[in-house]
Amino acid sequence: MRAADTASARDAASGGAPLLEVVGLTTTLVATGASVLEDIAFTVEAGETLCVVGESGSGKSMLALAIMGLLPPAIRIRRGEIRVHGEDLARLSPAEWRARRGRDLAMIFQEPMTALNPVMRAGAQVAEVLRKRRGMTDDAARGEALRLFERVGIPNARARLSAYPHELSGGLRQRVMIAIALAAEARLLLADEPTTALDVTIQAQILDLLNDLRRERGLGLMLITHDLGVVAEMADRVLVLYAGRMAELAPVAALFDRPMHPYTRALLASIPTSEGPRTRLVAIDGAVPAVGAMPQGCRFRPRCPHADARCEAVPPLVAHEPRHHAACWATAPEDRAS
Amino acid sequence: MTSEAPLIEARSLAKVFHRRRLFAAGATGLRAVDDLDLAIHRGETLGLVGESGCGKTTTGRLLLRLIEPSAGRVMFDGHDLTSLDASAMRRLRRRMQIVFQDPYGSLNPRMTVGETITEAFIIHGIGDRTERQQRLNRLLDRVRMPRTAASRYPHEFSGGQRQRIGIARALALEPQFIVCDEAVSALDVSVQAQIINLLQDLQQDLGLTYLFISHNLAVVRHISTRIAVMYLGRIVEAAQTDALFAHPEHPYTRALLASVPVTHPSHRGRRLRLEGDLPAATAVVRGCRFAGRCPHVEDRCRSVDPELAPRPGGGLVACHRVADRTLPWSATHP
Secondary structure: OOHHHOHHHHHHHOOOOOOEEEEEEEEEEOOOOOEEEEEEEEEEOOOOEEEEEOOOOOOHHHHHHHHHOOOOOOEEEEEEEEEEOOEEHHHOOHHHHHHHEOOOEEEEOOOHHHOOOOOOOHHHHHHHHHHHHHOOOHHHHHHHHHHHHHHOOOOOHHHHOOOOHHHOOHHHHHHHHHHHHHHOOOOEEEEEOOOOOOOHHHHHHHHHHHHHHHHHHOOEEEEEEOOHHHHHHHOOEEEEEEOOEEEEEEEHHHHHHOOOOHHHHHHHHHOOOOOOOOOOOOOOOOOOOOOOOOOOOOOOHHHOOOOOHHHHOOOOOEEEEOOEEEOOOOOOHHHHHO | OHHHOOOEEEEEEEEEEEOOOOOOOOOOEEEEEEEEEEEEOOOOEEEEEOOOOOOHHHHHHHHOOOOOOOEEEEEEOOEEHHHOOHHHHHHHHOOEEEEOOOHHHHOOOOOOHHHHHHHHHHHOOOOOHHHHHHHHHHHHHHOOOOHHHHHOOHHHOOHHHHHHHHHHHHHOOOOOEEEEEOOOOOOOHHHHHHHHHHHHHHHHHHOOEEEEEOOOHHHHHHHOOEEEEEEOOEEEEEEEHHHHHHOOOOHHHHHHHHHOOOOOHHHOOOOOOOOOOOOOOOOOOOOOOOOOOOOOOOHHHHOOOOOOEEOOOOOEEOOHHHHOOOOOOOOOOO
16 A cells, blocks of 8 residues: 555545535436536535534535536536545546545445345445555554444444344444544545434434544545434534525534524425424424425525525525525625615 | 323234244244233324334334234224224224325226225215215315325325325325324425424314324424333333423433434433343243343343333333332433
């Protein structure tokens, strides 16, 4: 393994650029040309957790697949850049992109069973990555796999190395997935609803683990979730997606204290909370529009209590505060000032 | 006064599922519900919470006698469901219904919405064509669906609308008691709020009694009058919602509540976590079922099964150390 391939060398080579920088990313359905994601732009810094939040149909999972180079054949990247360590992945060939996966970026999914090899022992799946990505010998890989199992909190780690995925609980399988991501020393971890299928006590364990690893290794974490509780627990910054567009991008405290997009406000008012008074929930009428049936202009317009004639044009993403952006005509700062 | 008696009551209820094992001698029993006592009062919403495999879904089905108990009794408005014959059970079943998590899986894709909702009228011989049509219209109004929905098929509707259809079907025979089994769990949050509000309005208007089964503690807190916490087939604690959240007594309840994500980033803080997974319900357990994961375990917990006993602040709890007040209190640690 060449020294230039190590994580710190890659950091140095990229000259302090963010781990991930997405610029103007637009994806379309090949068949109809209908846009799925439109004009997505954000960064993830080393040691930072960016939560991407949205409902089904918001495009949040599609965004992760686009970054991983795993879009289904029916969808392609139409415009935009996906810069990892300063290098635009969207311009790479599929083979080159595959080489970056694992080395530069790794992903964990809601259901680890779909990503793990069902007929391969859990430890062997970690060791395989260690041999292929880090050039370890069989012996060294076995030892390192054990160390990683212990690091991700798998009890009886030595015995679990030889377990098959189906013999492990959902929480343990997710820990194996995290161990695989660590094995490749990926600095950027994409997690798509990693705790949604887990019970709440196990979810808490996994979120703690992700937080510890982020801190300890300076990982950039892009955490996709529909759960605003997970956002409140984990995020440094939050990207709110609605129907494939960015509604709001803000530091987590600002988002919860001063949400600027009517959709974000409605979302926060619609969730039951585990503390405070139990008042009637504010429901948002209607549902997220389907791809191919998007309304003209602002995509939230048909459900928005503040919609007016301006909203027939696409609202630009504008800064309310230096790091707080929202795409809404009604709440844009110019309007507030007048 | 009948209003004092619970509408529905489980007494020492048990359900053991026997797994057939082709190449093994003898069967392993899975004790999904094990000696469970539970009472639900008229007009209340009892939230039933616990992790997967704790037996909450089985409990809901046992209360409706959709499955037969291995032991114990279910009393519904003074009738012992477990002793009723088929025709008596059918008459009583009109008064109890269930709403499932996945409305798509529980609606017949080849039946129109109208046929799905009015099927029960035909089975129970209620009304003529005109009256059935009127009832159908009233039901669609109640769940805030357009009357034109009647001639359409389930796949033409969104998840939230399908859940409204499922609720309309459950309401068709004017039941008193509805089991909501993860009824809003598959819905997006904005739609989830619509359905929660609808369920609350229906309860108010129709005087319904709910058993609300969910793994989402924030949702259960929002909708429930009272909450029962299940662990491995047993109720470990039950109390009024606000009392339970303000002062959870059982170490498992404490761990469960400490695991719920915060509602605002300023409330973050390191909290003690429960270790390990839920043990298999096939294991023969002596003593407290939570002993293996409990941070406050003592020798007696491993040998003597704690009984549900009155809880400080009202309700019931099954823990030796709560009973003799030797459990250290902490708001953030299990």
